[in-house]
Amino acid sequence: MKSNGEYVPRIVLAVAVAALFGVQWAFGDFPMWLFAAPMNLLVGALWLVVLWEGYRRRERSAIVRYMLSAEATYTSLAVAAVAALVLGLQSVPASASWPAVGGYIFVLTHLTFVILRGWRNKSGVRLRFVVLHGGIWLAMASMLFGAPDKQILRMELGSEPCRMALDERGDSRLLDYELSLAAFDVQHYEDGSPQRFCATVRVDGEEVDIEVNSPYSPSYGEDIYLVSYDAKGCILQIVREPWRAVTATGVAMLLLGAFMMFMQGFRREER
Amino acid sequence: MIVGWNIFPWFAAATAVSAVVASLLALRNRRMEALVAASLAVAVLVTFVALMWVSLERPPMRTMGETRLWYSLFLLVAGVATYARWRFRWVLSFSTLLATVFMVLNVLRPELHDKSLMPALQSAWFVPHVSIYIFSYALLGVAALTAVYVLVKRDVKPLPAVENLLGGGVALFTVGMLTGALWAKQAWGEYWSWDAKEAWAAATWFIYLGAIHLRLMRPRAVRAFCAMVIVGFLALQMCWYGVNYLPSAAKSVHSYNRNN
Incomplete structure (x- = not known):
């Protein structure tokens, strides 16, 4: 039997969804850049404290109980599946739209509550549960909270030394090092299809080869990729991803969890 | 080159014969003998890959022919691992069939041995990403067929x-996705x-995660569970080849067989 308060979370959710689409319509995309470090750390810590306090008061909060329910699990997976198709089918990526960010936070919130509740049972820590759900949590959280700190820069590089690159909004960014193109090598197969592109780039005077599938990493979380080339030189992409270690930990946990699921099946561990 | 594609037909034949023997033994439920024969098939192919590696003085992973070699090897390994753990009798027949197809292509189409891959x-x-996916598709396909049987025959x-x-299928599918993501990052x-x-x-x-969670949280919802396993496999068909017919596939990073 549902008590009288149980419809409240669904109304709150419906209002929130309408509000997200309204804000998107009125103001455009979510201002991700506002949350660059240290704002994302502050907001993330605050969010976790609110979730923890909410979890402790779950007996008294219909919304927290809803966020712990099986319905929230199915809603999360359905939202994720629909969002995947919408993101995949439209030509312009809208991963920073208000509804996308809102849906992402809903899924992550549900996942957080479920981990708080389910990480152990009477017989101890549920290892596979923690590895799988914790891995997804780390990967998703690092993508969301790391997004404002991530930078994708482009630069057209010729033989002249250069340390200026453009970010996605077209603003100039200064690099910590100086780049110049020393040589560029293109090889083709007999039928004319490309076989190998290789740019030899001087990074602060030191020559390194940058190829497709073989970026150069000048420092932790920063990689230089070869994107394309023309008569004047080559186009490089510099990706700065300070949260990489968190993402990598999440991916490693998911790989381990997948291995455990292959070996054990998905049945509950206590059975 | 002393060791090369010229001696491959011998290794391919030895691998295929061992793998076929293993498949027949598995179908007759002679498990230990099947595992020994299947491991022998893997060992023969590993020997050839190792000889190629030493002879070429680089990992044999640059041409279409070399890629097919790894497909065959990974499929055989995945077959042995799945059979050892889950004892599906048919699984060695499946991995043997696919691995043999790739080996036969390498014997019959020698012009692809030197056809290098695009950058x-x-x-x-590349090889783990593709071959793990191929294997997960097989497990998920048989899961869907079995789910159809449960629904139609009302037999649980x-x-x-x-x-x-x-x-097993979702675990391998997850590994396929993650290896793809790590590759894309690189x-x-x-x-x-x-x-x-x-x-x-x-x-x-x-969708598959939904099916798993439904099974764990509502064990009595058998029909809904089977329906989701089938819907998941239909979505997989779109993912596998259906997307090639979508207009958005023209600019897909996965359209390697097109002239772009």
Whole structure:
């Protein structure tokens, strides 16, 4: 039997969804850049404290109980599946739209509550549960909270030394090092299809080869990729991803969890 | 070159014969003998790969022919691992068939031995990404067929088999997605770019996760569970080849067989 308060979370959710689409319509995309470090750390810590306090008061909060329910699990997976198709089918990526960010936070919130509740049972820590759900949590959280700190820069590089690159909004960014193109090598197969592109780039005077599938990493979380080339030189992409270690930990946990699921099946561990 | 494709037909024949013997033994439920024969098939192919590696003085992973060699090897290894763990009698026949197809192609189409891959495909991630996916498709396909049987015949006896196939299939599907994401990071700097194939892969994954959670949380909802396993496999068809017919596939990072 549902008590009288149980419809409240669904109304709150419906209002929130309408509000997200309204804000998107009125103001455009979510201002991700506002949350660059240290704002994302502050907001993330605050969010976790609110979730923890909410979890402790779950007996008294219909919304927290809803966020712990099986319905929230199915809603999360359905939202994720629909969002995947919408993101995949439209030509312009809208991963920073208000509804996308809102849906992402809903899924992550549900996942957080479920981990708080389910990480152990009477017989101890549920290892596979923690590895799988914790891995997804780390990967998703690092993508969301790391997004404002991530930078994708482009630069057209010729033989002249250069340390200026453009970010996605077209603003100039200064690099910590100086780049110049020393040589560029293109090889083709007999039928004319490309076989190998290789740019030899001087990074602060030191020559390194940058190829497709073989970026150069000048420092932790920063990689230089070869994107394309023309008569004047080559186009490089510099990706700065300070949260990489968190993402990598999440991916490693998911790989381990997948291995455990292959070996054990998905049945509950206590059975 | 002393060791090379010239001696491959011998190794291919020895591998195929051992793998076929293993498949027949597995079908007759002679498990230990089947595992020994299947391991022998793997060992023969590993020997050839190792000889190629030493002879070429680089990992044999640069041409179409070399890639097929790894497909065969990974499929055989995945078959042995799945059979050793889950004892599906048919699984060695399946891995043997696919591995043999790739080996026969290498024998019959020698012109592809030296056909190098385009730069984006020249990666250590390529072979595991593709062959793990191929194998997960097989497990998920048999899971869907078994789910159809449960629904049509109203017989719940094969349900544990559906669960095991689904668990193994989704585990390998997850590894396929993650190896793809790590490869994309290495090639382009982004883990995920939401092109049509990736979007359908993600949607498929979420549907399968829904099926698993439904099974765990509502064990009595057998029909809904089977329906989701079938819907998941239909979504997988879109992911696998259906997206090639979508207009958005023209700019997909996964369209390697097109002239672009």
